[in-house]
Amino acid sequence: MSGRIELPEVPELELAPERPPQGPMVWMQENLFSSRGSTILTLAGLVLAWVAVKGLAGFIFDFTARRWDMVTLNMRLLMIQAYPAGDNLEIADEAGMPIDQIHRVWISLAIVVVLAIFSLVFWRVGSRISRRSIARVFMGIGSFVLFMFLGVPIIDYTFPFLLIVGGAVVLYIGFNAIRMAIGTSRLLGDLALGLLISLPIGVALILLGIGGIDFGGWEWQFSGKVHFWTILAGALLVLVAWALQRDEASKEPSMPMMGILGFLAVVVAGLLWIIKVPVPAELVVGAPKAWAGIASSTKVPWTMILLGSIPLYFLAVQLRRLVPEKTGRRALSGLWLLSFPFLAMVVLRDPGFGEEFAPGFSLGQYLALAIGFLILGGAVIALASHPSIGEWAAAISGILGVAIIYTWGFTSMLFFIRFLLVILLVFVLGAKTFGSGPARNRYLMVWGVTMVLFTYFYIIAKGGTTVDVPLASPFGGFLLTLVVFLGVTLVSFPLGVILALGRTSTMPIFRLMSVTYIEVVRAVPLITWLIMSIIFLPFALPLDAELDRIVGVILFYSGFSAAYLAENVRGGLQAIREGQKEASKALGMTTVQTMIFITMPQALRTVIPALVGGAIATFKDTSLVTIISLFDFLHISRFVIPNSTLGRASVRTTLLFAAAFYWIFTFAMSRASLRLEKKLGVGER
Amino acid sequence: MTTEKTLSDNDMIVCDGVKKWFGDFQALKGVTTTIKEREVVVVIGPSGSGKSTFIRCINRLEVHQEGRIVVDGTELTSDLRNIEKIRSEVGMVFQQFNLFPHLTVLQNITLAPMWVRKKPREEAEASGMALLERVGIPEQAHKFPGQLSGGQQQRVAIARSLAMEPRIMLFDEPTSALDPEMIKEVLDVMKELALSGMTMIVVTHEMGFAREVADRVLFFDYGDIVEEGTPEHFFTNPSHDRTKLFLSQIL
Numbered sequence: 042m043s044g045r046i047e048l049p050e051v052p053e054l055e056l057a058p059e060r061p062p063q064g065p066m067v068w069m070q071e072n073l074f075s076s077r078g079s080t081i082l083t084l085a086g087l088v089l090a091w092v093a094v095k096g097l098a099g100f101i102f103d104f105t106a107r108r109w110d111m112v113t114l115n116m117r118l119l120m121i122q123a124y125p126a127g128d129n130l131e132i133a134d135e136a137g138m139p140i141d142q143i144h145r146v147w148i149s150l151a152i153v154v155v156l157a158i159f160s161l162v163f164w165r166v167g168s169r170i171s172r173r174s175i176a177r178v179f180m181g182i183g184s185f186v187l188f189m190f191l192g193v194p195i196i197d198y199t200f201p202f203l204l205i206v207g208g209a210v211v212l213y214i215g216f217n218a219i220r221m222a223i224g225t226s227r228l229l230g231d232l233a234l235g236l237l238i239s240l241p242i243g244v245a246l247i248l249l250g251i252g253g254i255d256f257g258g259w260e261w262q263f264s265g266k267v268h269f270w271t272i273l274a275g276a277l278l279v280l281v282a283w284a285l286q287r288d289e290a291s292k293e294p295s296m297p298m299m300g301i302l303g304f305l306a307v308v309v310a311g312l313l314w315i316i317k318v319p320v321p322a323e324l325v326v327g328a329p330k331a332w333a334g335i336a337s338s339t340k341v342p343w344t345m346i347l348l349g350s351i352p353l354y355f356l357a358v359q360l361r362r363l364v365p366e367k368t369g370r371r372a373l374s375g376l377w378l379l380s381f382p383f384l385a386m387v388v389l390r391d392p393g394f395g396e397e398f399a400p401g402f403s404l405g406q407y408l409a410l411a412i413g414f415l416i417l418g419g420a421v422i423a424l425a426s427h428p429s430i431g432e433w434a435a436a437i438s439g440i441l442g443v444a445i446i447y448t449w450g451f452t453s454m455l456f457f458i459r460f461l462l463v464i465l466l467v468f469v470l471g472a473k474t475f476g477s478g479p480a481r482n483r484y485l486m487v488w489g490v491t492m493v494l495f496t497y498f499y500i501i502a503k504g505g506t507t508v509d510v511p512l513a514s515p516f517g518g519f520l521l522t523l524v525v526f527l528g529v530t531l532v533s534f535p536l537g538v539i540l541a542l543g544r545t546s547t548m549p550i551f552r553l554m555s556v557t558y559i560e561v562v563r564a565v566p567l568i569t570w571l572i573m574s575i576i577f578l579p580f581a582l583p584l585d586a587e588l589d590r591i592v593g594v595i596l597f598y599s600g601f602s603a604a605y606l607a608e609n610v611r612g613g614l615q616a617i618r619e620g621q622k623e624a625s626k627a628l629g630m631t632t633v634q635t636m637i638f639i640t641m642p643q644a645l646r647t648v649i650p651a652l653v654g655g656a657i658a659t660f661k662d663t664s665l666v667t668i669i670s671l672f673d674f675l676h677i678s679r680f681v682i683p684n685s686t687l688g689r690a691s692v693r694t695t696l697l698f699a700a701a702f703y704w705i706f707t708f709a710m711s712r713a714s715l716r717l718e719k720k721l722g723v724g725e726r
Numbered sequence: 727m728t729t730e731k732t733l734s735d736n737d738m739i740v741c742d743g744v745k746k747w748f749g750d751f752q753a754l755k756g757v758t759t760t761i762k763e764r765e766v767v768v769v770i771g772p773s774g775s776g777k778s779t780f781i782r783c784i785n786r787l788e789v790h791q792e793g794r795i796v797v798d799g800t801e802l803t804s805d806l807r808n809i810e811k812i813r814s815e816v817g818m819v820f821q822q823f824n825l826f827p828h829l830t831v832l833q834n835i836t837l838a839p840m841w842v843r844k845k846p847r848e849e850a851e852a853s854g855m856a857l858l859e860r861v862g863i864p865e866q867a868h869k870f871p872g873q874l875s876g877g878q879q880q881r882v883a884i885a886r887s888l889a890m891e892p893r894i895m896l897f898d899e900p901t902s903a904l905d906p907e908m909i910k911e912v913l914d915v916m917k918e919l920a921l922s923g924m925t926m927i928v929v930t931h932e933m934g935f936a937r938e939v940a941d942r943v944l945f946f947d948y949g950d951i952v953e954e955g956t957p958e959h960f961f962t963n964p965s966h967d968r969t970k971l972f973l974s975q976i977l
Contacts, residue, residue: 620820624818626787627787627817627820627887628814630838630842631810
């Protein structure tokens with residue numbers, strides 16, 4: 042073999058000189074005050090930031106004027122609104138509200154947490170995080186907090202400052218002592234550091250709970266104290282950051298991410314039991330505020346989830362050793378996709394059977410149809426994927442196509458059958474490409490699974506719900522926001538991809554249809570579509586059952602969002618070099634294979650930032666569903682709580698809470714997209 | 727000028743009066759030639775002379791408007807199935823490599839055998855590794871194309887084409903985008919391929935390669951074959967003035 046080429050030995054390379062760690066002073070000099078211009082910009086920026094945030098910070102922590110008690114009192118309303126509370130008055134929360142159905146929400150949350158932990162393990166997310174980057178984040182947040190809050194007037198200066206300085210000195214000495222004592226042991230060193238890192242986060246979390254802490258009856262109840270805690274948290278952050286950066290003795294420049302998260306879970310679970318939140322002293326107008334522990338209906342499930350997640354993590358690690366990583370990831374992806382319909386329709390909506398079904402509905406009829414389709418359809422697909430079928434595959438697709446046009450357009454028929462015919466056609470069309478040869482059995486199995494799942498969810502959707510629905514929809518509050526957001530994301534993604542393909546297709550009819558759809562849908566405001574979803578849905582889709590209002594919203598909103606998504610994906614498709622398609626074609630791949638294996642993965646990867654941007658926009662715009670009388674998170678903050686008898690004058694507080702809550706989620710999404718981008722960027726050109 | 731030719735058994739590619747226009751510009755002006763099994767044909771000529779268009783017509787990446795192209799007994803028409811059948815038997819290597827950047831080297835190689843030839847994954851991977859061995863870079867199997875040098879990328883591209891077990895290989899200036907020191911490693915692979923009896927059409931500016939390996943040299947200018955012959959005839963005793971001028975400029 043003459044093509045074999047031996048690689049020459051690579052010569053030894055010299056290491057780059059190590060840069061000595063620089064102190065904060067040097068850093069500031071180099072970055073903030075490097076020239077006259079930058080000094081002016083730094084100072085001007087600081088003044089502007091201070092002016093902008095000072096008032097807000099005072100507002101947030103002014104305990105007497107703010108109504109944080111309204112946020113904590115109505116937390117369940119904000120999260121799940123009137124999610125069917127059930128009628129068993131025996132099971133009630135502290136305020137006497139029945140909660141015998143609330144476990145459905147907790148079960149959903151627990152399922153999501155379980156999936157999340159297994160995913161973290163199987164995708165090896167953030168196995169280690171560098172101390173330097175922790176230090177950088179801490180330094181940033183800590184100095185910001187200190188800068189802002191030292192400027193806000195507080196009630197008593199002397200005592201807090203003494204505590205801050207004293208606490209800082211004690212902590213610093215303590216940290217160094219721990220480090221010196223156990224500096225050689227990586228595990229203990231990590232533990233000590235984890236403790237130190239969790240501490241300020243824990244303090245910050247107390248503040249998120251907006252309250253004081255109960256040290257055996259010694260309660261802190263006025264605003265100066267809250268303010269003090271903030272400053273202490275800021276000082277702690279800066280201190281830990283400094284210590285982390287100075288930690289030259291450590292040869293391990295990173296820490297286990299999961300260790301920190303686990304430690305945090307324990308700290309938060311513990312805090313749930315000791316922190317106190319402001320509540321009205323009595324449920325009467327004008328009652329003074331008081332401190333109360335978190336309701337046990339909240340803290341017990343959270344503690345179980347948080348503490349349970351730690352053994353679960355180790356279980357997942359064990360499982361990763363047994364199961365091949367690829368299989369595990371595939372299974373998890375499938376479970377994530379299934380989790381939404383399962384949680385939304387089965388766990389939360391609890392389908393009823395028997396007399397709960399819509400009138401005229403016969404379970405046996407649907408089951409018989411499904412089994413018939415499963416077997417006959419399977420036979421048709423097996424036939425279409427047979428190597429010797431040749432031209433007859435096209436004939437089968439043609440017959441199915443005619444049947445679909447007839448059943449949808451020219452006769453009345455069960456929607457179940459219409460949908461099944463469409464699914465069958467898709468499978469027959471793909472049979473030649475994906476289902477022949479060794480893949481044939483797997484393809485038939487996919488058909489079987491699809492049929493079972495579709496039938497199951499269809500019957501469930503047809504059936505009523507045993508959960509007592511008080512309003513237009515069982516979903517409300519932040520739960521509604523999540524359901525609409527996830528539903529729209531899941532439905533609009535495939536739709537948008539198909540539209541993008543149509544837009545760039547060479548088939549004139551397909552292209553014309555896509556272009557028309559995109560241009561019409563984008564030209565009408567979203568609010569119009571949302572209103573039309575309740576008025577026109579019966580015309581657009583004369584489904585033979587009354588649908589939850591939320592289904593119409595998700596369908597119309599998805600249609601709207603898909604038009605934008607399609608334009609984004611089109612941009613990605615056009616960015617792919619012609620050579621990629623040529624190379625794929627030159628290998629004998631069909632147009633569909635080229636699209637699925639070559640162009641679409643690359644196109645989607647290039648447009649991840651735009652797709653996540655779209656998802657974030659969708660997340661925020663779910664607040665528009667308030668226009669059709671759905672009680673979403675923002676609507677409750679803006680109207681429901683401030684209009685309640687107790688909640689007078691609380692609108693500024695609740696809005697601030699809503700804004701912060703939205704921000705946490707959107708910020709997390711944008712960070713996740715950054716990570717994804719970096720990860721997928723591997724090996725790119 | 728459609729002269730009827732009789733197909734003999736070992737004719738791999740028959741081109742008869744192939745014409746091709748890009749808008750008003752005529753790229754091919756009635757190319758007529760026959761390439762036999764196991765023959766190595768090198769196509770040279772100045773840029774814009776239609777040599778790339780010519781070989782791209784052979785697996786119908788470009789569509790010829792007049793004339794006939796018959797590849798391994800199948801005529802190229804607009805019938806999609808014919809095209810896909812021919813493309814799976816005709817391998818092509820591009821100037822810009824055109825590896826799939828989102829797939830690893832091994833995935834690049836096994837993708838088409840698995841989905842076009844319907845080979846089981848294990849079989850495709852085993853033969854993919856054997857091909858990487860053959861082009862000399864088995865240790866790169868699980869890297870991404872972006873992590874490889876140009877010469878290595880082009881060798882992967884050759885392995886990717888060979889994985890389809892083609893009967894004909896087309897090379898469209900395979901070394902033009904490479905640094906000089908990487909050209910040799912690619913040419914070595916191509917030489918080995920030629921010696922193994924593969925039918926090859928190579929568009930190249932590497933005259934050394936043409937002289938050493940080619941059975942026949944085609945000289946293109948203004949969209950047609952100006953002169954053809956064995957390398958000895960072509961490099962020592964060209965008959966056409968245009969060929970002489972071209973050779974004097976590049977040798």
